[in-house]
Amino acid sequence: MRLLEFNKKDLFSELKNHLSKRNENSNEKVDEFVKRVLDDVKIQGDQALIKYTKEFDKIDLKIDELFLSKEIILSYKDKINQDVLSSFKKAIKNVKKFHELQIPKDYELSEKGVRIRSRWKALDSVGLYVPGGQTVYPSSLIMNIVPAIVAGIKRIVCVTPPSKFHNPYVLALLDELGIEEVYQVGGAQAIGALTYGTKTIKAVNKIFGPGNTYVTSAKKQVFGKVGIDLIAGPSEIVVVANEKNNPNWVATDLMAQAEHDINAQSILITSSKDFADNVLRKIKELNQGLSKKDIIDQSLELNGLVILVEDIFKSIEIINYIAPEHLHLHVEEKEKMIEHITNAGCIFMGEYTTEAFGDYILGTNHILPTSGSAKFSSGLGVLDFMKRNSIVEIDNIGFERFQKDVQQMAETEDLGAHKLSVKIRQN
Numbered sequence: 001m002r003l004l005e006f007n008k009k010d011l012f013s014e015l016k017n018h019l020s021k022r023n024e025n026s027n028e029k030v031d032e033f034v035k036r037v038l039d040d041v042k043i044q045g046d047q048a049l050i051k052y053t054k055e056f057d058k059i060d061l062k063i064d065e066l067f068l069s070k071e072i073i074l075s076y077k078d079k080i081n082q083d084v085l086s087s088f089k090k091a092i093k094n095v096k097k098f099h100e101l102q103i104p105k106d107y108e109l110s111e112k113g114v115r116i117r118s119r120w121k122a123l124d125s126v127g128l129y130v131p132g133g134q135t136v137y138p139s140s141l142i143m144n145i146v147p148a149i150v151a152g153i154k155r156i157v158c159v160t161p162p163s164k165f166h167n168p169y170v171l172a173l174l175d176e177l178g179i180e181e182v183y184q185v186g187g188a189q190a191i192g193a194l195t196y197g198t199k200t201i202k203a204v205n206k207i208f209g210p211g212n213t214y215v216t217s218a219k220k221q222v223f224g225k226v227g228i229d230l231i232a233g234p235s236e237i238v239v240v241a242n243e244k245n246n247p248n249w250v251a252t253d254l255m256a257q258a259e260h261d262i263n264a265q266s267i268l269i270t271s272s273k274d275f276a277d278n279v280l281r282k283i284k285e286l287n288q289g290l291s292k293k294d295i296i297d298q299s300l301e302l303n304g305l306v307i308l309v310e311d312i313f314k315s316i317e318i319i320n321y322i323a324p325e326h327l328h329l330h331v332e333e334k335e336k337m338i339e340h341i342t343n344a345g346c347i348f349m350g351e352y353t354t355e356a357f358g359d360y361i362l363g364t365n366h367i368l369p370t371s372g373s374a375k376f377s378s379g380l381g382v383l384d385f386m387k388r389n390s391i392v393e394i395d396n397i398g399f400e401r402f403q404k405d406v407q408q409m410a411e412t413e414d415l416g417a418h419k420l421s422v423k424i425r426q427n
Contacts, residue, residue, distance in 0.1 A: 001266075001268070001280060001300050001301075001304030001305060001306050002018070002304065002305050002306070003276075003305075003306045003307075003308065004305060004306070004307045004308070005307075005308045006307065006308060006309040006310060006314050006318070007310060011307075012321060015305075015307075015318070015321065015322070018303075018305065019265075019322065019371075019372065027213065027217070030213055030214060030217050031217050031220075031221070033188075033214075034188045034214055034217040034218050034221060035221060037052065037187070037188040037189055037192060037214075037218070038188060038191070038192040038195070038196075038218060038221060038222065040052075040189075040192075041189050041192030041193055041196060041198070042192060042196045045193075045196075045197075045198035045199055045200075046063045046066065046198045046199050046200050046201075047063075048189060048192075049066060049185050049189050049190075049193060049198065049200075049201075050062070050063060050066075052187065052189040053162055053184075053185060053186075053189075056186075056187055057161055057162050057163075057186065057187075059162045059163075059164075061162060061184065063199075063200060065184065066183050066184055066185060066200050066201070067181075067182070067183055067184075067200065068160075068166075068182040068183060068184050070180075072166065072171070073171050073174055073175055073182065074171075074175060075166075075168075075171065076168035076169070076171035076172045076175070077172075079168035080168045080169060080172055084169065085169070085172055085176075087360075087361070088138065088139070088142065088169065088172070088173060088176075089176065090361060091139065091142050091360055091361045091363075092142055092146060092173075092176065092177070094361060094362055094363035095142055095143065095146045095147075095363050095364075095365070096146050096149075096150060096363075097363055098362075098363030098364060099146060099147045099150045099363075099365070099381065099382050100150055100382075102147075102150075102381050102382040102383065103120075103150065103151075103382055104120045104382075104383065104386070104388075105120075106118060106119050106120060112397060112398065112401060113394055113395045113396070113397030113398030113399070113400075113401060114393075114394050114398040114401070114402075115392075115393045115394070115398075116390065116391065116392050116393075117390070117391040117392075118388055118389070118390055118391075119388065119389045119390075119391060120386050120387070120388050120389075121386065121387060121388075121389065122151045122152035122153050122154070122385060122386050123151075123153060123205045123206055123227075123385055123386065123387060124153075124154060124155065124205055125153065125154065125155035125156075125157065125202075125203075125204040125205050125206075126148055126153055126155075126156055126157070126204055126205065126206050126207070126208060126385060127157045127158075127159060127194035127204040127206070127207045127208070127209075128141075128144050128145065128148075128156065128157065128158045128159070128207075128208050128209045129159055129160075129186075129190060129191065129194075129207065129208070129209035129210070129211050129215060130158050130159065130160040130170060130209060131160070131161070131186075131209075131210060131211055131212070131215075132160055132161035132162075132163055132166075132167075132186055136167045136170060138167065138169040138170050138172075138173050139359060139360055139366065140209070140210065140366070140367065141158075141170060141173045141174070141177075142173060142177075143365050143366050143367050143380060144208050144209055144367065144380070145173075145177050145179065146177070147365065147380060147381055147382050147384065147385055148208075148385045149177065150382050150385075151382045151385035151386050152386075153385055155181065155204070156179055156181070157181045157182075157183070157194065157201070157202075157204055158174065158179055158181070158182045158183070159182075159183045159185050159186065159190040159193070159194060159201075160182065160183075160184065160185075160186060161184070161185070161186025161187065161190075162184035162185070162186070163184075183200070183201055185201075186215075187211075187212075187214050187215060187218075188214045188215060188217065188218035190215070191207060191211075191215060191218035191219055191222060192218065192222070194207050194226070195207070195222040195225055195226045196225075203226070204226065205226065205227060206226060206227030206228065206229070206384075206385075207219060207222070207226055207227070207228050207229070208228075208229040208380075208384075209229070210232050210367075216231060216232070219231065229367070229380060229384060230367075230369060230373070230377060230380075231373075232367070232370055233263075233370040233371035234260070234261060234263035234264050234265065234303075234370065234371075235257055235260040235261075235264045235265075235325060235326075235370065236257065236264065236265040236266070236267075236324050236325045236326065236370060236371075237253065237254070237256075237257040237265070237266055237267070237324060237325065237326040237327070237328060237355060238267045238268075238269060238318075238319055238322060238324040238326070238327050238328070238344075239253050239254060239266070239267070239268050239269070239328045239330065240269045240270070240312065240315050240319075240327075240328070240329050240330060240331055240334075240337075241268065241269075241270055241275070241279075241330035241331060242270050242271050242272050242275055242312060242330075242331055243272040243274065243275040244331070244332065245275075245330040245331065245351060246351060247275065247278040247279045247281075247282050248282050248286065249330075249351055249354075250268065250279050250282075250330060251279050251280075251282035251283045251286055252286060252354070253328055253354055253355060254266040254268060254279070254283065254300070254304070255283060255286065255287060255290075255296050255300075256354070256355060256356060257326065257355065258295070258296040258299035258300050258304065259290070259292040259295055259296050259299070260295075260299075261295060261299065262295055262298040262299050262302060262303075263299070263302070263303065264299045264303065265299070265303040265304070265305075266299065266300060266303070266304050266305075267304070267305040267306075267307065267322070267324070268305070268306045268307070269307045269309060269315040269318060269319070270306070270307075270308065270309070270312075271308070271309050271310065271311065271312045273308060276306045276308065279306075280306070283296075283300065312331055312333055312337075313333065313336075313337065315337070316337055316340045316341060319341055319343065319344065320340075320341060320342055320343045321343075322343075322372065323343035323344065323369075323372045323373070323374035323375040324343075324344055324345065324374065325344075325345040325346070325368045325369060325370045325374065326344075326345060326346055326348065326355050326358075326368070327341070327344040327345075327346070327347045327348065328347075328348040328353070328354075328355060329347065329348070329349055329350070330350070330351050334349050334350065335349075343374050343375045344374055345368030345369050345370070345374045345378075345379050346358055346364060346366075346368055346379060364379070365379045365380045365381060366379075367379060367380035368380075399425060403422050403423075403425070403426065406418075406419075406422050407419045407422050407423060410422070
Protein backbone atom coordinates (compact mmCIF):
# COMPACT_ATOMS: atom_id res chain seq x y z
CA MET A 1 0.00 0.00 0.00
CA ARG A 2 1.37 3.39 -0.99
CA LEU A 3 2.05 5.97 1.76
CA LEU A 4 0.99 9.62 1.50
CA GLU A 5 1.42 12.29 4.16
CA PHE A 6 -1.07 15.09 4.77
CA ASN A 7 1.58 17.76 5.31
CA LYS A 8 2.97 17.30 1.79
CA LYS A 9 2.19 20.31 -0.40
CA ASP A 10 1.13 18.16 -3.32
CA LEU A 11 -0.96 15.65 -1.33
CA PHE A 12 -4.22 16.39 -3.11
CA SER A 13 -2.49 16.47 -6.49
CA GLU A 14 -1.02 13.03 -5.84
CA LEU A 15 -4.34 11.81 -4.49
CA LYS A 16 -6.14 13.08 -7.58
CA ASN A 17 -3.71 11.26 -9.87
CA HIS A 18 -4.02 8.06 -7.88
CA LEU A 19 -7.83 8.11 -7.91
CA SER A 20 -8.18 9.14 -11.55
CA LYS A 21 -5.87 6.34 -12.70
CA ARG A 22 -8.22 3.76 -11.24
CA ASN A 23 -11.29 5.43 -12.74
CA GLU A 24 -9.99 5.64 -16.31
CA ASN A 25 -12.22 2.86 -17.56
CA SER A 26 -13.48 4.24 -20.85
CA ASN A 27 -12.89 1.88 -23.76
CA GLU A 28 -13.78 3.13 -27.22
CA LYS A 29 -13.63 -0.34 -28.78
CA VAL A 30 -16.04 -1.70 -26.18
CA ASP A 31 -18.39 1.26 -26.71
CA GLU A 32 -18.36 0.79 -30.48
CA PHE A 33 -19.03 -2.93 -30.18
CA VAL A 34 -21.84 -2.38 -27.68
CA LYS A 35 -23.46 0.18 -29.98
CA ARG A 36 -23.59 -2.43 -32.76
CA VAL A 37 -25.17 -4.95 -30.38
CA LEU A 38 -27.78 -2.44 -29.20
CA ASP A 39 -28.65 -1.45 -32.78
CA ASP A 40 -28.94 -5.12 -33.72
CA VAL A 41 -31.33 -5.82 -30.83
CA LYS A 42 -33.37 -2.75 -31.71
CA ILE A 43 -33.83 -3.96 -35.30
CA GLN A 44 -33.87 -7.77 -35.00
CA GLY A 45 -35.32 -8.21 -31.51
CA ASP A 46 -35.46 -11.82 -30.28
CA GLN A 47 -33.36 -13.08 -33.20
CA ALA A 48 -30.48 -10.88 -32.08
CA LEU A 49 -30.81 -12.17 -28.51
CA ILE A 50 -30.60 -15.77 -29.71
CA LYS A 51 -27.64 -14.99 -31.98
CA TYR A 52 -25.60 -13.28 -29.25
CA THR A 53 -26.50 -15.90 -26.66
CA LYS A 54 -25.05 -18.56 -28.93
CA GLU A 55 -22.00 -16.44 -29.78
CA PHE A 56 -21.08 -15.20 -26.30
CA ASP A 57 -22.61 -17.71 -23.88
CA LYS A 58 -22.14 -20.77 -26.10
CA ILE A 59 -25.73 -21.82 -25.44
CA ASP A 60 -28.13 -22.55 -28.29
CA LEU A 61 -31.50 -21.33 -26.98
CA LYS A 62 -34.80 -21.25 -28.79
CA ILE A 63 -36.90 -18.12 -28.55
CA ASP A 64 -39.47 -19.80 -26.29
CA GLU A 65 -36.62 -20.69 -23.91
CA LEU A 66 -35.69 -17.06 -23.25
CA PHE A 67 -38.33 -16.99 -20.53
CA LEU A 68 -36.99 -18.74 -17.43
CA SER A 69 -39.62 -21.30 -16.54
CA LYS A 70 -41.13 -21.73 -13.11
CA GLU A 71 -39.79 -25.27 -13.15
CA ILE A 72 -36.20 -24.01 -13.43
CA ILE A 73 -36.75 -21.36 -10.76
CA LEU A 74 -38.12 -23.95 -8.31
CA SER A 75 -35.21 -26.31 -9.01
CA TYR A 76 -33.31 -24.63 -6.15
CA LYS A 77 -35.27 -26.44 -3.44
CA ASP A 78 -32.97 -29.44 -3.06
CA LYS A 79 -29.76 -27.45 -3.70
CA ILE A 80 -29.63 -24.92 -0.87
CA ASN A 81 -28.92 -24.78 2.83
CA GLN A 82 -32.11 -23.72 4.58
CA ASP A 83 -30.13 -21.94 7.32
CA VAL A 84 -28.50 -19.77 4.66
CA LEU A 85 -31.89 -19.05 3.10
CA SER A 86 -33.14 -18.08 6.56
CA SER A 87 -30.34 -15.50 6.79
CA PHE A 88 -31.36 -14.04 3.42
CA LYS A 89 -34.97 -13.88 4.65
CA LYS A 90 -33.82 -11.86 7.68
CA ALA A 91 -32.07 -9.49 5.29
CA ILE A 92 -35.26 -9.12 3.23
CA LYS A 93 -37.23 -8.27 6.37
CA ASN A 94 -34.69 -5.67 7.55
CA VAL A 95 -34.23 -4.05 4.13
CA LYS A 96 -38.01 -3.80 3.77
CA LYS A 97 -38.39 -2.23 7.22
CA PHE A 98 -35.67 0.37 6.58
CA HIS A 99 -36.84 1.29 3.08
CA GLU A 100 -40.48 1.65 4.06
CA LEU A 101 -39.41 4.71 6.04
CA GLN A 102 -38.22 6.30 2.78
CA ILE A 103 -41.67 6.43 1.18
CA PRO A 104 -42.22 10.12 0.40
CA LYS A 105 -45.32 12.07 1.36
CA ASP A 106 -47.52 14.00 -1.05
CA TYR A 107 -48.18 17.63 -0.10
CA GLU A 108 -50.50 20.44 -1.07
CA LEU A 109 -50.59 24.22 -0.83
CA SER A 110 -53.89 26.07 -1.25
CA GLU A 111 -54.26 29.84 -1.03
CA LYS A 112 -56.69 32.40 -2.50
CA GLY A 113 -57.82 30.59 -5.63
CA VAL A 114 -54.59 28.64 -6.20
CA ARG A 115 -54.11 24.95 -5.47
CA ILE A 116 -50.74 23.29 -6.15
CA ARG A 117 -49.87 19.72 -5.27
CA SER A 118 -46.94 17.34 -5.40
CA ARG A 119 -47.72 13.67 -5.95
CA TRP A 120 -45.40 10.65 -5.92
CA LYS A 121 -46.08 7.60 -8.09
CA ALA A 122 -44.15 4.40 -8.65
CA LEU A 123 -42.65 3.77 -12.08
CA ASP A 124 -44.72 1.42 -14.23
CA SER A 125 -41.90 -1.07 -14.80
CA VAL A 126 -38.23 -1.71 -14.03
CA GLY A 127 -35.63 -4.16 -15.26
CA LEU A 128 -32.94 -5.70 -13.09
CA TYR A 129 -29.74 -7.11 -14.52
CA VAL A 130 -28.56 -10.10 -12.46
CA PRO A 131 -24.93 -11.06 -13.31
CA GLY A 132 -24.00 -14.69 -13.89
CA GLY A 133 -20.67 -16.50 -13.83
CA GLN A 134 -18.33 -16.46 -10.86
CA THR A 135 -19.41 -13.14 -9.33
CA VAL A 136 -23.00 -13.82 -8.41
CA TYR A 137 -24.27 -11.89 -5.39
CA PRO A 138 -27.76 -12.96 -4.27
CA SER A 139 -27.70 -10.14 -1.71
CA SER A 140 -27.70 -7.58 -4.54
CA LEU A 141 -30.97 -9.07 -5.73
CA ILE A 142 -32.48 -8.17 -2.36
CA MET A 143 -31.05 -4.63 -2.45
CA ASN A 144 -32.63 -3.96 -5.86
CA ILE A 145 -35.94 -5.78 -5.66
CA VAL A 146 -37.08 -4.93 -2.12
CA PRO A 147 -37.05 -1.12 -2.65
CA ALA A 148 -38.90 -1.66 -5.93
CA ILE A 149 -41.58 -3.67 -4.14
CA VAL A 150 -41.80 -1.09 -1.34
CA ALA A 151 -42.20 1.67 -3.94
CA GLY A 152 -45.11 -0.18 -5.49
CA ILE A 153 -43.66 -1.18 -8.87
CA LYS A 154 -46.23 -3.27 -10.74
CA ARG A 155 -43.85 -4.97 -13.17
CA ILE A 156 -40.37 -6.10 -12.13
CA VAL A 157 -38.35 -7.88 -14.81
CA CYS A 158 -35.09 -9.75 -14.22
CA VAL A 159 -32.56 -10.68 -16.90
CA THR A 160 -29.63 -12.99 -16.25
CA PRO A 161 -27.13 -14.78 -18.50
CA PRO A 162 -28.22 -18.28 -19.53
CA SER A 163 -26.59 -21.18 -17.75
CA LYS A 164 -26.96 -24.90 -17.28
CA PHE A 165 -26.50 -24.27 -13.56
CA HIS A 166 -28.24 -21.12 -12.32
CA ASN A 167 -27.18 -20.05 -8.83
CA PRO A 168 -29.69 -21.78 -6.53
CA TYR A 169 -29.77 -18.89 -4.02
CA VAL A 170 -30.60 -16.42 -6.79
CA LEU A 171 -33.43 -18.72 -7.86
CA ALA A 172 -34.59 -19.06 -4.24
CA LEU A 173 -34.73 -15.29 -3.77
CA LEU A 174 -36.59 -14.78 -7.05
CA ASP A 175 -39.16 -17.23 -5.73
CA GLU A 176 -39.21 -15.71 -2.23
CA LEU A 177 -39.68 -12.19 -3.61
CA GLY A 178 -42.37 -13.26 -6.05
CA ILE A 179 -40.58 -12.30 -9.27
CA GLU A 180 -42.24 -14.19 -12.12
CA GLU A 181 -40.87 -12.41 -15.21
CA VAL A 182 -37.29 -13.66 -15.59
CA TYR A 183 -35.39 -14.03 -18.87
CA GLN A 184 -32.23 -15.93 -19.80
CA VAL A 185 -30.32 -13.21 -21.57
CA GLY A 186 -27.16 -11.38 -20.53
CA GLY A 187 -24.64 -8.80 -21.67
CA ALA A 188 -25.30 -5.65 -23.66
CA GLN A 189 -28.05 -7.47 -25.57
CA ALA A 190 -30.07 -7.81 -22.36
CA ILE A 191 -29.86 -4.05 -21.78
CA GLY A 192 -30.97 -3.55 -25.38
CA ALA A 193 -33.97 -5.81 -24.88
CA LEU A 194 -35.03 -3.99 -21.72
CA THR A 195 -34.65 -0.63 -23.48
CA TYR A 196 -36.22 -1.22 -26.88
CA GLY A 197 -38.33 -4.30 -26.19
CA THR A 198 -38.65 -7.42 -28.32
CA LYS A 199 -41.57 -9.69 -29.13
CA THR A 200 -40.73 -11.74 -26.01
CA ILE A 201 -39.45 -9.04 -23.64
CA LYS A 202 -41.51 -5.90 -23.22
CA ALA A 203 -39.50 -2.70 -22.65
CA VAL A 204 -39.19 -1.19 -19.16
CA ASN A 205 -38.99 2.38 -17.85
CA LYS A 206 -35.73 2.09 -15.89
CA ILE A 207 -32.84 -0.38 -15.63
CA PHE A 208 -31.04 -1.37 -12.43
CA GLY A 209 -28.26 -3.74 -11.46
CA PRO A 210 -24.49 -4.24 -11.83
CA GLY A 211 -22.70 -5.83 -14.76
CA ASN A 212 -19.42 -6.15 -16.62
CA THR A 213 -17.79 -3.56 -18.90
CA TYR A 214 -20.18 -4.33 -21.74
CA VAL A 215 -23.27 -4.03 -19.56
CA THR A 216 -22.00 -0.77 -18.08
CA SER A 217 -21.29 0.65 -21.53
CA ALA A 218 -24.76 -0.39 -22.69
CA LYS A 219 -26.41 1.33 -19.72
CA LYS A 220 -24.52 4.54 -20.46
CA GLN A 221 -25.57 4.45 -24.11
CA VAL A 222 -29.28 3.81 -23.55
CA PHE A 223 -29.65 6.43 -20.81
CA GLY A 224 -32.19 8.98 -21.97
CA LYS A 225 -34.22 6.40 -23.85
CA VAL A 226 -34.67 4.64 -20.52
CA GLY A 227 -33.69 5.51 -16.97
CA ILE A 228 -30.73 3.85 -15.26
CA ASP A 229 -29.78 3.55 -11.61
CA LEU A 230 -26.13 4.60 -11.57
CA ILE A 231 -22.81 3.79 -13.22
CA ALA A 232 -21.05 1.64 -10.67
CA GLY A 233 -17.27 1.57 -10.58
CA PRO A 234 -14.99 -0.72 -8.55
CA SER A 235 -15.77 -0.99 -4.85
CA GLU A 236 -13.95 1.22 -2.33
CA ILE A 237 -13.56 1.99 1.35
CA VAL A 238 -11.87 4.60 3.53
CA VAL A 239 -11.08 3.47 7.08
CA VAL A 240 -10.16 6.00 9.76
CA ALA A 241 -8.36 4.51 12.77
CA ASN A 242 -5.46 5.10 15.16
CA GLU A 243 -3.36 3.42 17.85
CA LYS A 244 -6.38 3.12 20.17
CA ASN A 245 -8.06 0.75 17.71
CA ASN A 246 -7.56 -2.95 17.02
CA PRO A 247 -5.10 -3.42 14.13
CA ASN A 248 -6.47 -6.89 13.35
CA TRP A 249 -9.98 -5.53 12.90
CA VAL A 250 -8.80 -2.61 10.77
CA ALA A 251 -6.74 -4.98 8.62
CA THR A 252 -9.76 -7.17 7.86
CA ASP A 253 -11.90 -4.13 7.00
CA LEU A 254 -9.36 -3.15 4.35
CA MET A 255 -9.05 -6.74 3.11
CA ALA A 256 -12.82 -7.23 2.88
CA GLN A 257 -13.08 -4.44 0.34
CA ALA A 258 -9.94 -5.47 -1.55
CA GLU A 259 -11.21 -9.00 -2.20
CA HIS A 260 -13.95 -7.79 -4.58
CA ASP A 261 -11.48 -7.42 -7.46
CA ILE A 262 -8.03 -6.05 -8.22
CA ASN A 263 -9.50 -2.63 -9.06
CA ALA A 264 -11.13 -2.26 -5.63
CA GLN A 265 -9.65 0.43 -3.41
CA SER A 266 -8.87 0.33 0.30
CA ILE A 267 -7.56 3.46 2.02
CA LEU A 268 -6.43 3.79 5.64
CA ILE A 269 -6.25 7.26 7.19
CA THR A 270 -4.41 7.36 10.50
CA SER A 271 -2.42 9.67 12.73
CA SER A 272 0.09 6.96 13.71
CA LYS A 273 2.82 5.58 11.42
CA ASP A 274 3.47 2.74 13.89
CA PHE A 275 -0.20 1.78 13.83
CA ALA A 276 -0.23 1.81 10.01
CA ASP A 277 2.83 -0.45 9.91
CA ASN A 278 1.15 -2.78 12.38
CA VAL A 279 -2.00 -2.96 10.23
CA LEU A 280 0.07 -3.81 7.15
CA ARG A 281 1.79 -6.62 9.05
CA LYS A 282 -1.58 -7.96 10.17
CA ILE A 283 -2.85 -7.96 6.58
CA LYS A 284 0.02 -10.24 5.55
CA GLU A 285 -0.68 -12.59 8.46
CA LEU A 286 -4.47 -12.70 8.12
CA ASN A 287 -4.46 -13.03 4.34
CA GLN A 288 -2.75 -16.41 4.45
CA GLY A 289 -5.13 -19.17 3.42
CA LEU A 290 -7.95 -16.92 2.17
CA SER A 291 -9.45 -18.03 -1.13
CA LYS A 292 -8.99 -14.58 -2.64
CA LYS A 293 -5.53 -13.91 -1.25
CA ASP A 294 -4.05 -13.07 -4.66
CA ILE A 295 -6.86 -10.62 -5.49
CA ILE A 296 -6.44 -8.91 -2.10
CA ASP A 297 -2.65 -8.64 -2.58
CA GLN A 298 -3.01 -7.20 -6.10
CA SER A 299 -5.77 -4.77 -5.10
CA LEU A 300 -3.80 -3.38 -2.18
CA GLU A 301 -0.63 -3.18 -4.28
CA LEU A 302 -2.34 -1.36 -7.16
CA ASN A 303 -4.82 0.84 -5.36
CA GLY A 304 -4.24 0.67 -1.61
CA LEU A 305 -3.23 3.82 0.26
CA VAL A 306 -2.14 4.77 3.75
CA ILE A 307 -2.58 8.49 4.43
CA LEU A 308 -0.84 9.92 7.51
CA VAL A 309 -2.40 12.95 9.18
CA GLU A 310 -1.06 15.02 12.07
CA ASP A 311 -4.51 15.29 13.63
CA ILE A 312 -7.29 12.75 13.05
CA PHE A 313 -9.72 15.60 12.31
CA LYS A 314 -7.59 16.45 9.25
CA SER A 315 -9.02 13.29 7.70
CA ILE A 316 -12.36 15.08 7.20
CA GLU A 317 -10.99 17.19 4.34
CA ILE A 318 -9.55 14.08 2.66
CA ILE A 319 -12.78 12.12 3.08
CA ASN A 320 -14.89 14.87 1.54
CA TYR A 321 -12.43 15.07 -1.35
CA ILE A 322 -12.45 11.32 -2.03
CA ALA A 323 -16.21 10.92 -1.42
CA PRO A 324 -15.84 7.17 -0.79
CA GLU A 325 -18.50 4.54 -1.38
CA HIS A 326 -17.92 3.18 2.15
CA LEU A 327 -16.48 5.09 5.11
CA HIS A 328 -15.63 3.32 8.37
CA LEU A 329 -14.85 5.49 11.40
CA HIS A 330 -13.18 3.39 14.09
CA VAL A 331 -11.96 6.35 16.14
CA GLU A 332 -13.64 7.56 19.31
CA GLU A 333 -13.96 11.05 17.78
CA LYS A 334 -16.42 9.67 15.22
CA GLU A 335 -19.49 11.58 16.46
CA LYS A 336 -17.74 14.94 16.18
CA MET A 337 -16.26 14.03 12.81
CA ILE A 338 -19.52 12.95 11.21
CA GLU A 339 -21.00 16.42 11.68
CA HIS A 340 -18.53 17.72 9.10
CA ILE A 341 -18.51 14.80 6.66
CA THR A 342 -20.71 15.53 3.65
CA ASN A 343 -19.45 13.14 0.96
CA ALA A 344 -19.78 9.40 1.56
CA GLY A 345 -22.10 6.68 0.30
CA CYS A 346 -22.59 4.86 3.60
CA ILE A 347 -20.86 5.64 6.90
CA PHE A 348 -20.06 2.86 9.37
CA MET A 349 -19.63 4.04 12.94
CA GLY A 350 -17.51 2.27 15.55
CA GLU A 351 -15.17 -0.70 15.75
CA TYR A 352 -17.81 -3.43 15.65
CA THR A 353 -19.61 -2.05 12.60
CA THR A 354 -17.72 -3.88 9.90
CA GLU A 355 -18.97 -2.99 6.42
CA ALA A 356 -20.14 -6.59 5.87
CA PHE A 357 -23.15 -5.94 8.12
CA GLY A 358 -24.27 -3.18 5.77
CA ASP A 359 -23.64 -5.41 2.78
CA TYR A 360 -25.93 -8.12 4.02
CA ILE A 361 -28.30 -7.86 6.91
CA LEU A 362 -28.97 -4.59 8.75
CA GLY A 363 -31.35 -3.02 6.23
CA THR A 364 -29.42 -0.19 4.58
CA ASN A 365 -28.76 -0.57 0.87
CA HIS A 366 -25.36 -1.75 -0.32
CA ILE A 367 -25.77 -0.31 -3.83
CA LEU A 368 -23.84 2.93 -3.38
CA PRO A 369 -22.18 5.69 -5.43
CA THR A 370 -18.54 5.04 -6.36
CA SER A 371 -15.62 6.88 -7.94
CA GLY A 372 -16.36 10.16 -6.16
CA SER A 373 -20.01 10.31 -7.22
CA ALA A 374 -21.06 10.43 -3.56
CA LYS A 375 -20.43 14.17 -3.95
CA PHE A 376 -23.70 14.42 -5.86
CA SER A 377 -25.62 11.18 -5.47
CA SER A 378 -26.92 8.74 -2.85
CA GLY A 379 -27.24 5.03 -2.35
CA LEU A 380 -30.12 3.18 -3.96
CA GLY A 381 -33.47 3.75 -2.28
CA VAL A 382 -37.22 3.86 -2.74
CA LEU A 383 -37.14 7.25 -4.50
CA ASP A 384 -35.12 5.72 -7.34
CA PHE A 385 -38.20 3.67 -8.19
CA MET A 386 -40.60 6.61 -8.10
CA LYS A 387 -41.27 9.89 -9.89
CA ARG A 388 -43.00 13.08 -8.80
CA ASN A 389 -45.86 14.91 -10.52
CA SER A 390 -46.68 18.55 -9.90
CA ILE A 391 -50.40 19.36 -10.15
CA VAL A 392 -51.59 22.93 -10.65
CA GLU A 393 -55.12 24.31 -10.46
CA ILE A 394 -56.43 27.90 -10.24
CA ASP A 395 -59.89 29.41 -10.35
CA ASN A 396 -60.92 32.93 -11.45
CA ILE A 397 -59.73 34.41 -8.15
CA GLY A 398 -56.27 32.91 -8.55
CA PHE A 399 -56.26 34.00 -12.19
CA GLU A 400 -56.88 37.62 -11.27
CA ARG A 401 -54.17 37.54 -8.60
CA PHE A 402 -51.38 36.66 -11.02
CA GLN A 403 -52.54 37.35 -14.60
CA LYS A 404 -50.84 40.74 -14.84
CA ASP A 405 -47.53 39.37 -13.50
CA VAL A 406 -47.54 36.48 -15.95
CA GLN A 407 -48.30 38.73 -18.92
CA GLN A 408 -45.47 41.09 -17.98
CA MET A 409 -42.98 38.26 -17.54
CA ALA A 410 -43.99 36.62 -20.83
CA GLU A 411 -43.64 39.92 -22.68
CA THR A 412 -40.18 40.42 -21.19
CA GLU A 413 -39.13 37.04 -22.58
CA ASP A 414 -40.76 37.76 -25.98
CA LEU A 415 -43.21 34.86 -25.68
CA GLY A 416 -46.29 36.41 -27.18
CA ALA A 417 -48.43 33.27 -27.22
CA HIS A 418 -47.80 32.82 -23.52
CA LYS A 419 -49.07 36.34 -22.91
CA LEU A 420 -52.02 35.83 -25.24
CA SER A 421 -53.07 32.59 -23.51
CA VAL A 422 -53.51 34.66 -20.34
CA LYS A 423 -54.91 37.83 -21.89
CA ILE A 424 -57.60 35.94 -23.80
CA ARG A 425 -59.04 34.68 -20.50
CA GLN A 426 -59.50 38.15 -19.03
CA ASN A 427 -63.07 39.21 -18.39
